[in-house]
Amino acid sequence: MTLSHVRILGSGLIGTSIGLGLALKGVGVTMVDNDPRAQALAGDLVKSPSSAPVDLVIFATPLGAVKSLLDREYATNPESAFIDIGSVKSKVKVEVSTSAIPTTRFLPTHPMAGREMGGAESARADLFQGRAWVIDSQGIDGDVRAKAHELIEILGAHLVDLDSSEHDKAVALISHLPQLVSSLLAKQLIGGEASWLELAGAGLRDTTRIAASDSKLWREIIAANRGALEPLLKSLHSDLGTLINSLDDESSIAKLIEEGQEGRARIPGKHGGKAREYTYLPIVIEDKPGQLAALFDECASASVNVEDLSIEHSPGQFTGLITLALSDIDAAKLSEHLKSHGWSVHSPRQ
Amino acid sequence: MTLSHVRILGSGLIGTSIGLGLALKGVGVTMVDNDPRAQALAGDLVKSPSSAPVDLVIFATPLGAVKSLLDREYATNPESAFIDIGSVKSKVKVEVSTSAIPTTRFLPTHPMAGREMGGAESARADLFQGRAWVIDSQGIDGDVRAKAHELIEILGAHLVDLDSSEHDKAVALISHLPQLVSSLLAKQLIGGEASWLELAGAGLRDTTRIAASDSKLWREIIAANRGALEPLLKSLHSDLGTLINSLDDESSIAKLIEEGQEGRARIPGKHGGKAREYTYLPIVIEDKPGQLAALFDECASASVNVEDLSIEHSPGQFTGLITLALSDIDAAKLSEHLKSHGWSVHSPRQ
Numbered sequence: 001m002t003l004s005h006v007r008i009l010g011s012g013l014i015g016t017s018i019g020l021g022l023a024l025k026g027v028g029v030t031m032v033d034n035d036p037r038a039q040a041l042a043g044d045l046v047k048s049p050s051s052a053p054v055d056l057v058i059f060a061t062p063l064g065a066v067k068s069l070l071d072r073e074y075a076t077n078p079e080s081a082f083i084d085i086g087s088v089k090s091k092v093k094v095e096v097s098t099s100a101i102p103t104t105r106f107l108p109t110h111p112m113a114g115r116e117m118g119g120a121e122s123a124r125a126d127l128f129q130g131r132a133w134v135i136d137s138q139g140i141d142g143d144v145r146a147k148a149h150e151l152i153e154i155l156g157a158h159l160v161d162l163d164s165s166e167h168d169k170a171v172a173l174i175s176h177l178p179q180l181v182s183s184l185l186a187k188q189l190i191g192g193e194a195s196w197l198e199l200a201g202a203g204l205r206d207t208t209r210i211a212a213s214d215s216k217l218w219r220e221i222i223a224a225n226r227g228a229l230e231p232l233l234k235s236l237h238s239d240l241g242t243l244i245n246s247l248d249d250e251s252s253i254a255k256l257i258e259e260g261q262e263g264r265a266r267i268p269g270k271h272g273g274k275a276r277e278y279t280y281l282p283i284v285i286e287d288k289p290g291q292l293a294a295l296f297d298e299c300a301s302a303s304v305n306v307e308d309l310s311i312e313h314s315p316g317q318f319t320g321l322i323t324l325a326l327s328d329i330d331a332a333k334l335s336e337h338l339k340s341h342g343w344s345v346h347s348p349r350q
Numbered sequence: 351m352t353l354s355h356v357r358i359l360g361s362g363l364i365g366t367s368i369g370l371g372l373a374l375k376g377v378g379v380t381m382v383d384n385d386p387r388a389q390a391l392a393g394d395l396v397k398s399p400s401s402a403p404v405d406l407v408i409f410a411t412p413l414g415a416v417k418s419l420l421d422r423e424y425a426t427n428p429e430s431a432f433i434d435i436g437s438v439k440s441k442v443k444v445e446v447s448t449s450a451i452p453t454t455r456f457l458p459t460h461p462m463a464g465r466e467m468g469g470a471e472s473a474r475a476d477l478f479q480g481r482a483w484v485i486d487s488q489g490i491d492g493d494v495r496a497k498a499h500e501l502i503e504i505l506g507a508h509l510v511d512l513d514s515s516e517h518d519k520a521v522a523l524i525s526h527l528p529q530l531v532s533s534l535l536a537k538q539l540i541g542g543e544a545s546w547l548e549l550a551g552a553g554l555r556d557t558t559r560i561a562a563s564d565s566k567l568w569r570e571i572i573a574a575n576r577g578a579l580e581p582l583l584k585s586l587h588s589d590l591g592t593l594i595n596s597l598d599d600e601s602s603i604a605k606l607i608e609e610g611q612e613g614r615a616r617i618p619g620k621h622g623g624k625a626r627e628y629t630y631l632p633i634v635i636e637d638k639p640g641q642l643a644a645l646f647d648e649c650a651s652a653s654v655n656v657e658d659l660s661i662e663h664s665p666g667q668f669t670g671l672i673t674l675a676l677s678d679i680d681a682a683k684l685s686e687h688l689k690s691h692g693w694s695v696h697s698p699r700q
Contacts, residue, residue: 113551126632131551132548160548170549173538173541174550175551177538178553180606181557182557183610183611184531184610185527185586186612187612188527188589188613189613189616189617190612197616199482200524200617200618201464201525204617207528207531207532207557207560210557211607211611211613212610212615215603218603218607219603219604220600230597234594236590237594239537248573250570250572251569253565253569260561261562263558264559264562266540267554280471282391290650293650296643297647299643300640311658321395346390346391346471347387349469349471
């Protein structure tokens with residue numbers, strides 16, 4: 001380990017979550033915030049003091065606050081490496097280039113994690129576990145990159161190296177557009193009867209969850225990334241107009257729903273990586289301890305590799321349904337094997 | 351109890367979930383579907399045969415299939431009560447009024463529950479627990495209403511009596527609009543680079559979850575309810591146009607985000623589903639064949655019952671994160687057991 005003392009500017013969700021994760025691994029952390037209450041809370045949560053020299057400064061403030069802190073932080077910690085965690089990368093690169101910090105000492109980064117609840121209160125050490133953490137490492141000193149790599153590894157994220165302008169286009173599509181769509185949808189609820197909203201189910205809750213996000217953060221993010229967002233919003237506007245004009249045409253509606261399915265399917269599953277084509281094998285089992293183990297023993301003796309699985313059962317239900325995701329060949333092999341051993345296997349789905 | 355034999359037409363998600371819930375309480379159930387595979391799977395899951403006369407027929411088919419079945423079902427079960435579970439109510443009322451079934455014997459209903467995954471495979475007995483179940487009881491015979499009340503009570507839902515046209519306006523806002531918005535958003539993903547989508551987080555996943563819904567069901571629902579949907583879509587279209595023209599104005603963006611917060615806050619809090627209170631135990635495993643089987647062997651030897659699980663792992667990552675949902679007691683027991691056997695168990699979350 002080389003990181004010994006990390007200075008985190010900004011004691012919000014991301015900054016404090018980083019602090020918690022580092023503290024767990026024994027890295028010294030200093031939490032800073034211009035709000036004394038937030039700084040005190042974060043410091044108390046993280047509790048990992050250090051008197052060692054600062055070897056990494058993390059700008060975890062809102063986008064608009066970075067610029068004014070760059071010169072001060074470089075003057076205080078001239079030997080340190082510097083990174084930020086902002087949602088838009090092109091902007092901070094420009095700001096650093098006009099600051100005292102040499103551009104080779106400042107690595108733009110963006111952890112792809114967040115919650116709709118902000119603040120140190122919502123922080124959690126495992127916020128970054130399994131998430132992508134984008135960096136733009138071109139032209140950055142090796143020791144700065146090494147410290148960032150170590151940080152990302154400690155926090156359980158995986159590193160993705162991406163040019164800043166490419167990053168900004170990506171997040172416009174996968175993060176900023178969904179945020180605006182969720183807000184626009186939630187806004188429409190203002191006009192509904194309260195009794196209607198009592199009927200709301202998981203669909204409305206999920207689609208509007210991120211509409212609860214902080215407006216101070218998002219006003220900056222959207223404005224900073226408007227160049228990448230505008231064509232996406234215009235395309236959506238046009239598609240919505242088309243829909244309004246074809247509400248009585250079932251085949252047009254079906255086409256939109258199918259295009260939505262196609263887009264949705266492009267999001268990598270739990271496995272991430274390239275979307276893989278699995279065959280899904282449904283198996284009805286008795287809902288009691290030992291059944292899953294017995295089933296996986298059968299998988300092992302049939303030498304098949306279970307890629308993913310889901311369990312459906314309800315409290316008090318006598319049977320459970322396990323759906324195994326398998327390769328075509330493994331699904332056929334396992335289906336035969338299980339049937340010959342008395343399991344209740346149903347027809348596979350693609 | 352008065353219900354003894356319920357005939358369910360349609361072995362999809364809703365029909366099979368109703369069947370599972372009734373079977374748990376000892377009510378006889380006949381599952382019917384024009385797809386023999388679906389009917390066989392649903393019958394195997396529900397397993398509650400009866401030779402008693404049918405006292406309730408439930409139309410749990412897609413909207414468009416109800417009309418052609420009305421006369422046949424009345425001819426076969428003239429003493430029965432009839433209900434449907436369709437997402438749009440005005441349409442079925444018209445269809446019944448021109449069928450052999452007296453309008454007083456057919457109660458239009460709509461359980462406010464669903465999932466983006468259809469089919470008997472996704473059914474669960476507790477799908478309706480704590481959910482609203484809308485009925486339009488005006489002018490319906492008392493014995494028909496009583497049977498529907500009993501059904502709704504058995505399934506743990508709560509009854510909401512609402513005029514059909516009022517219902518249709520409510521679901522346009524809280525269900526059909528979110529569906530279309532989710533599909534429109536997901537459609538935009540078709541144009542993105544695959545590498546961008548690998549960065550997707552929970553926000554994109556949640557906002558596009560229902561975009562995976564079935565197009566055959568939704569083409570009918572949207573077209574059937576277009577009258578109530580059109581003004582909502584036009585309002586959204588106008589708001590989106592305003593946003594596009596004010597992307598460089600942070601205060602306009604902040605206003606939209608705040609209006610979204612306001613709309614989101616109108617959704618009642620602890621609604622929709624009696625919360626299943628599990629403890630979630632995260633376990634880091636090596637991402638290779640045989641690890642799941644080994645883990646479930648440990649679960650079996652510790653005699654704990656796994657209620658649910660999720661698997662997360664990222665491209666290129668050598669480890670995966672399994673989260674097991676367990677009862678409090680089982681979580682503590684399993685955590686201790688796994689730790690003593692060298693597994694990498696993390697602190698449980700409520």
